[in-house]
Amino acid sequence: MKTKADRLLVVLVIFLFISLVWFHEKTFVPAEKVSLFYNGNVVKDLPLSKDQVSSINLGNNTVKIEIKGGKARILESHCKRQVCKHAGWIKRVNESIICVPNKFVMEVNSSKRNDGAYKIKFGFNSRE
Numbered sequence: 001m002k003t004k005a006d007r008l009l010v011v012l013v014i015f016l017f018i019s020l021v022w023f024h025e026k027t028f029v030p031a032e033k034v035s036l037f038y039n040g041n042v043v044k045d046l047p048l049s050k051d052q053v054s055s056i057n058l059g060n061n062t063v064k065i066e067i068k069g070g071k072a073r074i075l076e077s078h079c080k081r082q083v084c085k086h087a088g089w090i091k092r093v094n095e096s097i098i099c100v101p102n103k104f105v106m107e108v109n110s111s112k113r114n115d116g117a118y119k120i121k122f123g124f125n126s127r128e
Helices: 004-027
Strands: 033-038 041-047 052-058 061-068 071-076 096-099 104-109
Touching (some): 033 052, 041 061, 071 104
Antiparallel strands (some): 033 104, 061 071, 096 104
């Protein structure tokens, strides 16, 4: 037996779901590039629209990046645990992969502004 309150609850849940989907679509910012940081500084920006494999020299180590189908990943790294390599693919704005031993960050960015996004600055040098 359904009451008036049950029907109202179902309508409210459906309305909230549709509102969240609409809000997500309106605030979605398409990813355009991958920014590569070493020791807190931008080393290179690579477009996500072009499939490529690129190597980045990080002092004593080298990190190999693969971009394919609008996604990016770390293909090869010479750190001990390989956590960054096993992080997998990233493709959405503000997603990142961090390799702490190499002081390396790979982050997906866009030239368009995303007001709903938040940024976290990672400092590698404790004396800053």
